[in-house]
Amino acid sequence: MxxxxxxxxxxxxxxxxxxxxxxxxxxxxxxxxxxxxxxxxxxxxxxxxxxxxxxxxxxxxxxxxGEPLGLVLGDIEFMGHVYDVEPGVLLPRPETELLLQAALELVSEIQGPFYCLELGFGAGVLSIEMAIRCPNATVIAWDINPIAHELALRNAARFQVTGIEWILDDFFSYQHRFDSMMATPHPILVLSNPPYISADQYQTLDPSVRDYEPQNALLAHENGLSYYRRLCDSFPADRVMMACEFGIGQEKSLQRCLLAWGARGVVFGVDHKDIPRLFTSTPSHTFLG
The missing domain is CATH 1.10.8 (Helicase, Ruva Protein; domain 3)
Incomplete structure (x- = not known):
């Protein structure tokens, strides 16, 4: 044939x-x-x-x-680079490329050192791309998934990126370290594509997502907003930049959450279908390093 x-x-x-x-x-x-x-x-x-x-x-x-194409092939292209993917780890998506671009815009004027802290690194694509594009960044990334940890290390080695600190632990148990960073003059970027699917939404997800991707990378309490609220509780709004992806229909709820936090300079970005899917915020004081 x-x-x-x-x-x-x-x-x-x-x-x-x-x-x-x-x-x-x-x-x-x-x-x-x-x-x-x-x-x-x-x-x-x-x-x-x-x-x-x-x-x-x-x-x-x-x-x-119904298996996602990325898992069938074993890799996915992200920002022009090919990354390994595997079962048990959230797959990078086109919306996350837009999140990275928004984060890069946030830090584009920073001349000196800054911290980039990622909650939930998955395959490692966001932290690796930040490290490649921002040599002045100290990149520290957290995930609780041991499969993701091994995969991210492998992807980092693939691109010879050695400066990232990969932490296999709960991001929110490191408040003491965040406090130490905030005591420095360096800018801080909090970057995340966190779990944001509510319990009700989870039941209606396409089987190609629900049946093949890890539940703990998708599902969040408080109508999908729990991780954003915990991030806001961990950092003062006047000290950090934030760039996060969120789910369809969560824009208004997030606006209220961010206003209550005291965020300034909040900008909502849209995906390729013009649907709001990410936000960035800047501190009320300028930290350019």
């Missing part, structure tokens, strides 16, 4: 579950053949070997069962 026919058949099957059936079929087949996309497209008239066809069919079946 030629590559062209294999792709056409797979694309027709994948059209039931994705808006990008042609591309997904091509990405999966290129991975099975260990070739680039351009090499694949230049070989469409060739006959596919039985071992490769068998591997391809197995991956297509996983995708048709």
């Amino acid at each position: 030629t590559l062209s026919l294999v792709l056409k058949t797979a694309s027709r099957r994948l059209s039931a579950i994705t808006d990008l059936p042609d591309q997904e079929a091509q990405w999966i087949l290129a991975r099975c053949m260990s070739v680039s996309h351009s090499q694949l497209m230049a070989s469409l008239s060739e006959v596919l070997s039985e071992p490769v066809l068998s591997a391809f069919e197995a991956m297509i079946s996983r995708r048709l069962d």
Whole structure:
């Protein structure tokens, strides 16, 4: 069977579950053949070997069962870099690229050292990208998931990023350390894509998310707002910058939460569908380092 026919058949099957059936079929087949996309497209008239066809069919079946494409392939592109992903760790998403861009804008005028503190690092993409782009940052990242910890270390090694402090522990048990940082003159950025799905919303999540991604990276109490409130309790609004992702429909509740905290300079950002999905806040005093 030629590559062209294999792709056409797979694309027709994948059209039931994705808006990008042609591309997904091509990405999966290129991975099975260990070739680039351009090499694949230049070989469409060739006959596919039985071992490769068998591997391809197995991956297509996983995708048709609802497994996210990133887990099927084993990696995801984020900000132009390819990161390993694996079951048990939250998958990076396009919205999180927008969060990173907003965070970089927040710190763009800082000339001296600053702290970047990440709550819930997952695959490590946010902290690694901050470390790559901001050599003046002291990046410290927390997660309670040992699978995420090992994955983030592997991703950091992949890009030869060695300066991040990866902490396998509860972010909120480090108040003494936050207090020490706030006693310095250095700016502090709190960066997070925290759990924000309420219990009711969790039951209605797409199975490709609910069945394949860790519940503790998704689910939050207090209608999905518990982590934002705990962040606000950990830092004074006049001392830190904050950049966080949030869920659809949470903008007004977060506005009230941030106003009660005393936040200044709050800006809400939208995703690729113009839906509010992230916010940034700046301290009432300027810390440029």
